[in-house]
Amino acid sequence: xxxxxxxxxxxxxxxxxxxxxxxxxxxxxxxxxxxxxxxxxxxxxxxxxxxxxxxxxxxxxxxxxxxxxxxxxxxxxxxxxxxxxxxxxxxxxxxxxxxxxxxxxxxxxxxxxxxxxxxxxxxxxxxxxxxxxxxxxxxxxxxxxxxxxxxxxxxxxxxxxxxxxxxxxxxxxxxxxxxxxxxxxxxxxxxxxxxxxxxxxxxxxxxxxxxxxxxxxxxxxxxxxxxxxxxxxxxxxxxxxxxxxxxxxxxxxxxxxxxxxxxxxxxxxxxxxxxxxxxxxxxxxxxxxxxxxxxxxxxxxxxxxxxxxxxxxxxxxxxxxxxxxxxxxxxxxxxxxxxxxxxxxxxxxxxxxxxxxxxxxxxxxxxxxxxxxxxxxxxxxxxxxxxxxxxxxxxxxxxxxxxxxxxxxxxxxxxxxxxxxxxxxxxxxxxx
Amino acid sequence: xxxxxxxxxxxxxxxxxxxxxxxxxxxxxxxxxxxxxxxxxxxxxxxxxxxxxxxxxxxxxxxxxxxxxxxxxxxxxxxxxxxxxxxxxxxxxxxxxxxxxxxxxxxxxxxxxxxxxxxxxxxxxxxxxxxxxxxxxxxxxxxxxxxxxxxxxxxxxxxxxxxxxxxxx
Ligand code: SF4
Numbered sequence: 001x002x003x004x005x006x007x008x009x010x011x012x013x014x015x016x017x018x019x020x021x022x023x024x025x026x027x028x029x030x031x032x033x034x035x036x037x038x039x040x041x042x043x044x045x046x047x048x049x050x051x052x053x054x055x056x057x058x059x060x061x062x063x064x065x066x067x068x069x070x071x072x073x074x075x076x077x078x079x080x081x082x083x084x085x086x087x088x089x090x091x092x093x094x095x096x097x098x099x100x101x102x103x104x105x106x107x108x109x110x111x112x113x114x115x116x117x118x119x120x121x122x123x124x125x126x127x128x129x130x131x132x133x134x135x136x137x138x139x140x141x142x143x144x145x146x147x148x149x150x151x152x153x154x155x156x157x158x159x160x161x162x163x164x165x166x167x168x169x170x171x172x173x174x175x176x177x178x179x180x181x182x183x184x185x186x187x188x189x190x191x192x193x194x195x196x197x198x199x200x201x202x203x204x205x206x207x208x209x210x211x212x213x214x215x216x217x218x219x220x221x222x223x224x225x226x227x228x229x230x231x232x233x234x235x236x237x238x239x240x241x242x243x244x245x246x247x248x249x250x251x252x253x254x255x256x257x258x259x260x261x262x263x264x265x266x267x268x269x270x271x272x273x274x275x276x277x278x279x280x281x282x283x284x285x286x287x288x289x290x291x292x293x294x295x296x297x298x299x300x301x302x303x304x305x306x307x308x309x310x311x312x313x314x315x316x317x318x319x320x321x322x323x324x325x326x327x328x329x330x331x332x333x334x335x336x337x338x339x340x341x342x343x344x345x346x347x348x349x350x351x352x353x354x355x356x357x358x359x360x361x362x363x364x365x366x367x368x369x370x371x372x373x374x375x376x377x378x379x380x381x382x383x384x385x386x387x388x389x390x391x392x393x394x395x396x397x398x399x400x401x402x403x404x405x406x407x408x409x410x411x412x413x414x415x416x417x418x419x420x421x422x423x424x425x426x427x428x429x430x431x432x
Numbered sequence: 433x434x435x436x437x438x439x440x441x442x443x444x445x446x447x448x449x450x451x452x453x454x455x456x457x458x459x460x461x462x463x464x465x466x467x468x469x470x471x472x473x474x475x476x477x478x479x480x481x482x483x484x485x486x487x488x489x490x491x492x493x494x495x496x497x498x499x500x501x502x503x504x505x506x507x508x509x510x511x512x513x514x515x516x517x518x519x520x521x522x523x524x525x526x527x528x529x530x531x532x533x534x535x536x537x538x539x540x541x542x543x544x545x546x547x548x549x550x551x552x553x554x555x556x557x558x559x560x561x562x563x564x565x566x567x568x569x570x571x572x573x574x575x576x577x578x579x580x581x582x583x584x585x586x587x588x589x590x591x592x593x594x595x596x597x598x599x600x601x
Pocket of ligand 1: 065121123310311312368372373390391
């Protein structure tokens with residue numbers, strides 16, 4: 001009887017041959033993620049009887065949510081975190097401007113195939129696109145993890161989604177994700193592991209995989225997973241050479257040894273099949289991610305701000321798709337572009353995408369979360385309408401209760417910036 | 433033992449952004465009065481000013497989906513809320529509730545009976561609640577989770593010298 005990836009990786013972690021869905025285990029993660037919320041976590045940690053970090057080398061702290069700090073209070077939070085990092089000798093610390101934690105961890109090889117990451121962030125499943133197990137937990141739990149190294153986790157049931165075919169040109173994995181969420185609902189995979197397989201999965205680029213896995217948090221998934229294949233290993237090799245010139249070979253061999261693949265006959269698995277050829281560009285309408293409609297049903301909806309960025313769709317391919325759409329146009333709506341990391345920023349600059357975007361009238365922000373969670377850097381005014389490449393359109397999410405947020409793929413977001421209203425990129429020419 | 437509580441009723445898929453707005457997550461962290469003043473701000477602007485000690489929230493499916501921010505739990509504790517009773521919880525919210533000592537009960541069928549302003553009677557030992565003459569059963573919390581809630585949350589539990597934390601969510 002076979003096991004899913006998630007069962008196998010958790011079983012290995014606790015030194016058992018197999019574990020069953022529903023069992024509660026004390027898991028010792030390889031990486032413990034936190035970000036600007038580390039300041040709050042430090043305060044909780046200081047109340048604990050254990051004064052020492054159990055595994056300082058497993059902490060990974062990134063300043064990304066409010067960068068550069070918009071208020072003295074945010075600056076104070078960052079300063080507290082820096083002091084703690086220095087005191088405790090934490091090596092995996094990424095300064096403001098390096099990028100969003102989930103993206104930075106993948107670029108820096110903090111997390112890779114077969115590893116377990118627990119994070120005080122709900123998009124911690126993100127690293128699953130590299131074949132890792134990532135799950136979100138709370139701040140208090142991260143403080144406990146810093147102190148004890150362990151946390152209870154329930155072994156999830158698995159939803160296996162088998163993809164066939166290929167996405168049509170102009171369709172992105174964001175559309176697939178939104179379509180899945182629209183179909184299964186915002187709790188369609190609550191508490192479950194979502195594991196993608198099938199020939200369609202192999203056709204997806206690295207950036208498309210990352211966006212797809214990232215979005216599964218919006219279906220309630222505990223974690224999500226794509227098995228490492230040739231593309232993953234090539235991506236890792238190039239990436240590690242770039243970010244870790246001193247130890248990239250050791251890191252890569254470690255990932256190769258640790259990688260885990262699911263069994264084809266995994267038990268306790270629900271099965272869903274999806275043909276990529278059937279996916280069309282879709283939009284999530286306010287104020288729910290599972291409130292999806294085809295883009296064409298919303299053509300003409302007014303747009304004030306178009307936002308491209310976030311851990312979901314702020315990578316190079318996303319910026320490339322946006323640049324392609326806006327090239328040679330002037331924008332009718334404001335376009336804000338925030339690359340997911342400094343590496344994406346540098347690469348987009350080198351490739352000329354930023355020039356295209358700036359030429360058209362876009363503003364470019366510091367790599368980080370930007371206005372995604374409504375703290376700063378592009379929040380909305382009452383009555384404004386935003387189309388965003390992010391993952392959440394909840395009421396008030398971008399700082400203003402009386403505003404509306406639509407979610408779409410970055411090409412649709414860019415086309416809507418050009419038109420000043422929601423439009424399918426293919427219709428942009430006809431529209432003018 | 434039965435206790436009586438005033439109900440605040442809400443629907444399905446209430447997310448943590450409307451329970452506690454993201455724009456305050458790094459500025460409002462520990463001050464109970466400030467936390468309480470923003471509770472459910474973008475869901476029900478009347479809640480924070482009218483909620484009373486011992487009230488309960490009854491909700492539909494997937495309460496607390498979205499961001500992992502813990503203030504979505506602690507702001508309700510700061511309001512003096514006794515419990516949240518829902519058809520189902522999003523998983524990080526459920527963990528946060530347990531770890532902060534907020535009673536989170538899963539009770540299928542509860543949202544159909546509940547209305548804001550009605551009362552419910554809660555019997556934790558029996559795993560029963562009653563609204564308008566109708567009685568519903570809910571599954572008792574697993575023992576290890578009960579210990580964390582009884583200690584007032586994960587931190588108090590660890591401070592009390594518990595060897596390790598366990599649970600069942
Ligand atoms: S980009 Fe948005 S969703 Fe992603 S980690 Fe930052 S705030 Fe969260």
